[in-house]
Amino acid sequence: MPDTPGPAGSRHRPSILVTGATGNVGREVVDRLVALDTHVRCLVRRSPGPRPDVDWLVGDLTDPADVRAALHGMDAVFLIWPLLDASPARKILAELVRTSPRVVYLSSTAIDDSAPQQSDPIVQVHAEVEALLDEAGLDPIVLRSDTLASNARGWVAQLRVTDEVAGPDVPRTPVVDERDVARAVAAALLTPRAHLDDGPYLLTGPEALTRAEQVGRLGAALQRPLRFRPLPVDQARARMLTDGRPQPLVEALIAASTQRPASTRITDHLQRLTGRPATTFATWAIEHAAEFPAPAPSRATPTARGGGPARRR
Numbered sequence: 001m002p003d004t005p006g007p008a009g010s011r012h013r014p015s016i017l018v019t020g021a022t023g024n025v026g027r028e029v030v031d032r033l034v035a036l037d038t039h040v041r042c043l044v045r046r047s048p049g050p051r052p053d054v055d056w057l058v059g060d061l062t063d064p065a066d067v068r069a070a071l072h073g074m075d076a077v078f079l080i081w082p083l084l085d086a087s088p089a090r091k092i093l094a095e096l097v098r099t100s101p102r103v104v105y106l107s108s109t110a111i112d113d114s115a116p117q118q119s120d121p122i123v124q125v126h127a128e129v130e131a132l133l134d135e136a137g138l139d140p141i142v143l144r145s146d147t148l149a150s151n152a153r154g155w156v157a158q159l160r161v162t163d164e165v166a167g168p169d170v171p172r173t174p175v176v177d178e179r180d181v182a183r184a185v186a187a188a189l190l191t192p193r194a195h196l197d198d199g200p201y202l203l204t205g206p207e208a209l210t211r212a213e214q215v216g217r218l219g220a221a222l223q224r225p226l227r228f229r230p231l232p233v234d235q236a237r238a239r240m241l242t243d244g245r246p247q248p249l250v251e252a253l254i255a256a257s258t259q260r261p262a263s264t265r266i267t268d269h270l271q272r273l274t275g276r277p278a279t280t281f282a283t284w285a286i287e288h289a290a291e292f293p294a295p296a297p298s299r300a301t302p303t304a305r306g307g308g309p310a311r312r313r
Contacts, residue, residue, distance in 0.1 A: 015039040020080030024150035028182035076102035086128035103140040120255035142200035149284040169230035171262035174204035177279035221285035
């Protein structure tokens with residue numbers, strides 16, 4: 001849906017509704033669309049603050065009335081489904097059918113199209129929303145993303161006090177830069193539909209990494225001897241609950257770490273959509289190094305004048 005001439009040669013400026021606009025991917029999508037001179041409206045639970053180039057609309061993605069208001073005058077929608085239950089999406093998709101915008105849905109590369117049941121609750125809900133979109137006849141553009149590089153931000157609190165990242169181990173996967181995903185989203189929203197494949201597009205990074213390898217690459221960027229320590233399931237669960245995560249989400253994350261198979265599939269779909277190769281995790285780490293502050297230095301042992309250890313008097 002690129003800019004097209006209107007009456008008397010006027011220029012049509014695409015209007016895009018963005019959901020999940022305050023998340024790691026959503027923020028990047030908003031910035032990308034603004035840079036491309038589109039009219040951006042974001043449906044959010046709480047306004048993040050004034051921004052003259054974005055129309056913030058406070059509402060609930062699961063409330064059909066709020067979605068109806070948000071869709072008014074929109075040409076396209078970027079949809080992120082935030083719940084572990086797909087059933088509320090039915091009424092929301094009915095609102096999309098009424099207005100018939102282009103729909104770009106962010107899903108997961110972990111979906112197994114041949115499986116009657118997916119590996120874990122997170123992948124299952126993505127598969128169910130994809131099915132609902134198809135049943136509604138919306139002709140969605142589905143972008144299935146692999147693990148996001150920005151998930152590493154979850155290690156910041158640990159790395160403020162130690163060089164160790166402890167958590168549930170996860171299978172090897174081609175970690176993808178959320179900025180690359182945002183570029184793909186923008187392309188899917190704005191490219192003429194006839195120029196796009198039926199999909200789904202599989203968005204991956206350029207190399208499949210274990211969690212330990214991700215931590216090692218981040219350590220190289222920070223010039224710190226970082227290491228990864230896998231936690232047993234019970235300890236990982238307890239830590240996430242202590243951090244304040246809701247129990248259903250914690251159980252879904254545990255299931256993903258223990259049941260989701262490894263993936264070494266690397267595609268060129270990002271490059272096909274955006275015209276540029278996928279970013280490595282090492283590059284992401286270098287460019288986000290400032291987000292990972294070093295531990296505060298421990299207090300040095302007092303010394304006597306002259307540099308030797310202080311003696312007790």
